[in-house]
Amino acid sequence: MKRNNMIKNLVALAAAAVAFAAQADINVGVTVSATGAAASLGIPEKNTITLMPTTIAGQKINYIVLDDSSDTTAAVSNTRKLITEHKVDVVVGSTVTPNSLAMIDAVSEASTPMISMAASARIVEPMDAKKKWVFKTPQNDIMMALAIVQHMVDNGAKTAAYIGFADAYGEGWYQEFAKIAAIKGLKIVANERYNRNDTSVTGQVLKLVAAKPDAVLIGGSGTPAALPQKALKERGYKGQYYQTHGVANNDFLRVGGKDVEGTFLPSGPVLVAAQLPASHPVKKSALAYIAKYEAAFGKGSVSTFGGHAWDAGLLLQAAVPVALKSGAQPGTPAFRAALRDALESVKELPGAHGVFNMSPTDHLGLDQRARVMVKIENGAWKYQP
Missing domain, CATH: 3.40.50.2300 (Response regulator)
Structure with a gap:
């Protein structure tokens, strides 16, 4: 038992x-x-x-x-x-x-x-x-929007235009961009939207070009963010281009090609980790990844x-x-x-x-x-x- x-x-x-x-x-x-x-x-x-x-x-x-x-x-x-x-x-x-x-x-x-x-x-x-x-x-968008607006102003921009996704990402970015622009004295002269799956933004781009902004911010992410920039280039826009940190991958460079040359954007340090000074607090951890x-x-x-x-x-x-x-x-x-x-x-x-x-x-x-x-x-x- x-x-x-x-x-x-x-x-x-x-x-x-x-x-x-x-x-x-x-x-x-x-x-x-x-x-x-x-x-x-x-x-x-x-x-x-x-x-x-x-x-x-x-x-x-x-x-x-x-x-x-x-x-x-x-x-x-x-x-x-x-x-x-x-x-x-x-x-x-x-x-x-x-x-x-x-x-x-x-x-x-x-x-x-x-x-x-x-x-x-x-x-x-x-x-x-x-x-x-x-x-x-x-x-957060506001952290990156501050960097963009400050860069625009530091480089002489008085006016800017915005075109972003017609969703929460695009709207959120516009709200933060507009908030910082008002503080820094940057006038927004155009505000347009497009869908992530759109294949043409001709109508929106014509309005942007007509407004003659000193700079344009594209509030998109991934490869669809290249579409407005390509259309602006085709229409002869000569101002400064800015993108958000939503484009920071090599697929965007591949799709954008020569049309995205000279574009500025804020990014996490990992994108350029090897170029950072040795004193940067994120360099070591970014390089490890x-x-x-x-x-x-x-x-x-x-x-x-x-x-x-x-x-x-x-x-x-x-x-x-x-x-x-x-x-x-x-x-x-x-x-x-x-x-x-x-x-x-x-x-x-x-x-x-x-x-x-x-x-x-x-x-x-x-x-x-x-x-x-x-x-x-x-x-x-x-x-x-």
Whole structure:
């Protein structure tokens, strides 16, 4: 009888150990725009996920990666699937602002932390009960808009025109651009929109040219941001061109060709890491990411968008050990809450794009160390000291 009881106890302990081991896996759900209009942004993000550690603080990490095809509805569907079917502890994504904004309800309802790889400040601001679950890694529009307007003014521009996406990204950029322009005394003489999938912007460009601005800012991202600039060049516009940090990858250079020569844009330091002074606080961490990415995908293949995914991974590497110390087990509401709290407490974490200092009121945590000005020169990115 004692022997039978002992055997039963051993079997029960073994079963409990197996259950605990299964519970111990941390599931990271990822939705990226690997196809569709934002594919040039989403592909390097997807590639970067493959470089992330499969173990953090002794715990196995599983990455479940889905493609939302640059579609808002698909991004929300992916998010709900990751939460309900894959029981993820955190969601990383999506690539673009409209998708990320649409995902907020799903993650907040499930009390699951989310790290967005899209730029708009509206993803994390203003802080409220829903957005307390949401973090992001790309620099806020206002930080980059300030750099652009200051550069325009410093180079003699008195007037400027704007053309951007007809969505949350384009509108968010215009609002920040207009706000800073008013402060700096820069007059906006035209304001136009176009869709990411448009093949012509002739009507909008004719209005921009007629307004005769000293400079034009194109509020787009990825390869679709090249369309207005090509059209402006065809119409003979000779003023200064500016793009947002949403174009900082080599696909934009390839599609834009000679038409984007001389363009200025703000960017995360990773884009020109090798050109940065040795004293720059992000140079070392940015070069580390570049070395790892290029070893896997080839020389010159790195992009700033992959860097946003890398920084999401670094945030998790910093937060997971802290969440585990709470005693909460992965796969439970308690662990998701502990992970959210841990993300919020990350301090002085150098990444590919900047140094992260999160807080209860700041779920981006980047400062001006996350920004440099860049010029497109001879088909390459040139750091502007």
